[in-house]
Amino acid sequence: MYLSSVIDSKELFADYTTDIISTAAFGLEGHATRTGDSPMRAITRSFSSYNLQRTASFISIFFAPYYVDAFWFTFFPKKTTRFFREVFERIVAQRGGWEAGAGASGKGDLVDALLRLRQGPDLDGIEITEDIVLAQAAILLQGGFETTAVSLSFVSYELAYNPHVQAKLYDELKKAKSKKGEDLEPSDLAELTYLSCVIKENLRKYPAMGWLDRIAGYDYRVDDKLTIPRGTPVYVNAVGMHHSPKYFPDPLMFDPDRFLPENEGDIKPYSYMPFGDGPRRLHRACGRWKFNGMRLAQQNLRFAITALVLNFVLKPLEGAPAPDEVGVDNKALFLSPGCRLAVRFTPRTNSEDK
Numbered sequence: 001m002y003l004s005s006v007i008d009s010k011e012l013f014a015d016y017t018t019d020i021i022s023t024a025a026f027g028l029e030g031h032a033t034r035t036g037d038s039p040m041r042a043i044t045r046s047f048s049s050y051n052l053q054r055t056a057s058f059i060s061i062f063f064a065p066y067y068v069d070a071f072w073f074t075f076f077p078k079k080t081t082r083f084f085r086e087v088f089e090r091i092v093a094q095r096g097g098w099e100a101g102a103g104a105s106g107k108g109d110l111v112d113a114l115l116r117l118r119q120g121p122d123l124d125g126i127e128i129t130e131d132i133v134l135a136q137a138a139i140l141l142q143g144g145f146e147t148t149a150v151s152l153s154f155v156s157y158e159l160a161y162n163p164h165v166q167a168k169l170y171d172e173l174k175k176a177k178s179k180k181g182e183d184l185e186p187s188d189l190a191e192l193t194y195l196s197c198v199i200k201e202n203l204r205k206y207p208a209m210g211w212l213d214r215i216a217g218y219d220y221r222v223d224d225k226l227t228i229p230r231g232t233p234v235y236v237n238a239v240g241m242h243h244s245p246k247y248f249p250d251p252l253m254f255d256p257d258r259f260l261p262e263n264e265g266d267i268k269p270y271s272y273m274p275f276g277d278g279p280r281r282l283h284r285a286c287g288r289w290k291f292n293g294m295r296l297a298q299q300n301l302r303f304a305i306t307a308l309v310l311n312f313v314l315k316p317l318e319g320a321p322a323p324d325e326v327g328v329d330n331k332a333l334f335l336s337p338g339c340r341l342a343v344r345f346t347p348r349t350n351s352e353d354k
Contacts, residue, residue, distance in 0.1 A: 008340045009156055013304070014149040018044045020300055021144045025110035025137075026091055039087060040141075046080040047142045050331040058333060062213075076138060088137055098130060110140060146334055147208035148300050153341050154323075155202040155305060158254045160314040160343040161323055165256060169194055170309050177310065189302040197256035199301050203274035204242045205254060210328075210335035212236040212273060238273055239335065247271040252324050312345040 019030030022040045032041035057073040067073065074081065091111055092098055098118060114133045126132075159166040172194045177184055189195060213235050220228040228234065243251040247268055248258065257263060308314065320342065327338030 007342055009342055010149055010153040010337060010340075013152040013156075014044060014048070014145060015041060016304065017145040017148045017152075017300060020148075021141055024296065025140065025144065026088075027107045027109050027111060028091070043080055043084050043087070044141065044145045046077055047138075048146050048332070048336075049077075050329075050333075055331055076142075081138070084138055084141075085134055088134055110137065144296065146336075148297050150334060150336050151199075151202060151206065151208060151297075151301060152304050153337060154206040155198065155301075156308060156314055156343055157316075157326070157337075157341050158202065158205075158323055159198075159309070160316045162254050165198065165254065166309065166314060169198055169305075173306055173310050184306060186299055186302070189299075189306060192302075193261065194256065195302060195305065197259040198305070199298065200259040200272075200274075201254060201256040204248065204258070204272060205251075206335060207238045207242055207274045208334055209274075210239050212238055236273075241271050241273070244271075254323065308345075310348070312347055315344040315346055317342055317344055 015032040015036060018038070018041045019033050021044075022028040022030035022032075022038070026040070028040060030038055030040060032038040054077070056071075057068075057075065060067040060071065060073050061075060076084075088111075092115070095111065095115070098115070114137060117136075118128050118130070118133050159169070172192055173184075176188060176192055180188060213233060216228045216230055216232045216234055218230050222228065241247060245251055248271075258267070321339060326341065329336040329338050
């Protein structure tokens with residue numbers, strides 16, 4: 001029986017990804033994975049909560065920005081924003097304040113990058129105020145923790161329902177670890193073909209954003225009947241492309257083999273864009289420090305999936321909905337499961353040479 005009291009895998013993985021972002025970006029030791037709570041986890045938990053007021057705020061921000069000031073809409077909950085400001089300002093104060101030399105802490109993390117940005121010249125005539133710096137930190141926190149947590153939730157669910165995929169992945173990971181004789185490093189995991197295929201297929205079926213938004217940089221002529229004027233916001237339906245039989249046969253099937261080297265060349269260019277595309281896809285640069293969100297997300301996914309599959313057999317729970325019955329949360333900003341996801345983690349026996 002599928003009980004409502006089971007642990008929600010999205011919440012479990014959000015604890016983990018919050019701890020990763022806390023350490024890598026803000027230099028804070030995270031303990032949400034062990035305890036289920038921390039000051040930063042309280043912030044991220046509020047970031048991912050949605051209600052009617054927040055929905056109205058998002059609609060206004062993205063499609064009717066002239067209502068934002070009139071109704072005092074904000075992207076993040078106001079109470080959470082105040083708390084995050086307090087936490088961030090304490091971090092800055094511990095490093096000598098806003099005017100201290102960026103990098104003096106030696107951490108080389110996101111906070112150092114933002115302090116350097118604050119001290120640098122104005123960009124495009126825009127003064128880099130403390131509020132702008134705080135906004136960048138908040139956006140990177142939300143994007144960094146939630147998208148990876150959702151991806152881990154979906155991939156663990158698909159592996160539970162596709163034991164042949166899980167077995168093939170386990171075999172690759174076990175051989176790689178046995179060959180090295182010690183724990184696998186980031187460079188080792190990046191070279192594992194099938195692990196990369198599993199991650200790519202998961203991002204195809206469940207692209208974190210669900211859509212891509214851009215602004216036309218110039219008048220773009222589509223055909224004789226349509227020209228997109230310069231400055232026009234353009235939204236691209238990433239889910240629609242990734243689930244189109246025109247580009248991906250049998251799109252609802254979880255099939256990592258689509259991305260094997262001998263098959264990946266058959267994928268039509270620009271039909272697969274889980275991280276968007278363009279010159280700024282790989283990183284955002286602040287002075288000499290680069291915050292590479294895509295690579296950080298992929299590294300987190302590789303490590304988490306490897307740890308799960310090497311140590312546990314993932315199995316579906318009785319009465320749980322099949323992957324294609326899960327749906328999506330129609331209130332969430334990012335593509336998220338429409339119901340609670342949970343799987344059974346069965347420890348691998350010694351005979352399986354974990």
